Amino acid sequence: MIRVHSTKASVNGYKVRMLLSMLKLPYELVELDMYAMEHKKEPFLSLNAFGQMPALTDGAYTIADSHACLVYVARKYDASGRWLPADAEGEAKVAEWLSKSANEVHQGPWMKRAKIRRPDAIKLPDEEIDARCDHILRIMDAHLAKRDWLALDRATIADVSCFGPISILKICGYDTDKWPHVTRWLNRVRALPGAHDLDGNPFA
Ligand SMILES: N[C@@H](CCC(=O)N[C@@H](CS)C(=O)NCC(=O)O)C(=O)O
Structure with a gap:
């Protein structure tokens, strides 16, 4: 299990x-x-x-x-390799976005939510966190203007990873609607079979 x-x-x-x-x-x-x-x-x-x-x-x-x-x-x-391909080129593209998720997405979008849950632990000013969100989402928006998914021509674990913190930014007070391509990508991930919200409920 x-x-x-x-x-x-x-x-x-x-x-x-x-x-x-x-x-x-x-x-x-x-x-x-x-x-x-x-x-x-x-x-x-x-x-x-x-x-x-x-x-x-x-x-x-x-x-x-x-x-x-x-x-x-x-x-x-996932024997099909759909979510994580085995070829060097594809796997490296996925790793590139996992790395962005662990750094830029974590330091901006993840931090925005963490400060709400643990204000005692996160001392960064809101302006700094919002600027970090702007930085990564500006780059992602331009990237997603030309493609549907972050790493490959299909959803991979790179999309699953970045989706987590970015998908809940809006309820944390950061308006992701100002990034139209990111917004469309968020909706594409929400529409994937098996996708669910933080509580485990399927998206409406
Ligand atoms: N790089 C780690 C970061 C994990 C992380 O920061 N987890 C948070 C919860 S979302 C946590 O455990 N925070 C408590 C702490 O760091 O003390 C990962 O991707 O799993």
Whole structure:
């Protein structure tokens, strides 16, 4: 049985849950209480010594970090290679956007939401976070003006990853509508079979 160890509200955990749903893979969410700091204590620290969610277990196998989890699930359970191609050119394009997701998207869109949930921990001014969101979304908007998906001519784990934090920006007070190509891409991801919101509900 695949288990995702995370608080349900974790956007990084959300990425992994959404790919599992898209692949119709049964899994159990082992919920952690972030405010009780369960991710900084055992038994979670044995799964991820960094104390960050999510981690995934699949039988005796353990992997931590949302992007490593996405790579594992796609490579292990999607024999078609649709979500993570095996050819050097395709895989590198996906890795390029996973890297942007772990850096620019994390430092801007993810941070916007994190500050709402953990104002004690995120001290950056709102203006700085909004400027970081503008920076990555301006580049993504220009990129998506010429293509439907971030890495390849189809949805991949790069789209699943970047979608998580960007899709909830609007309810965090950042208006993504000002980026029309990003907005259309968000709707394309929402329309994919198995896509669901942070709470696990299918999009209307
Ligand atoms: N690079 C990591 C980042 C994970 C991360 O920041 N997770 C958040 C929840 S969305 C967390 O556990 N934050 C608590 C902390 O860092 O103390 C990943 O992609 O999984």
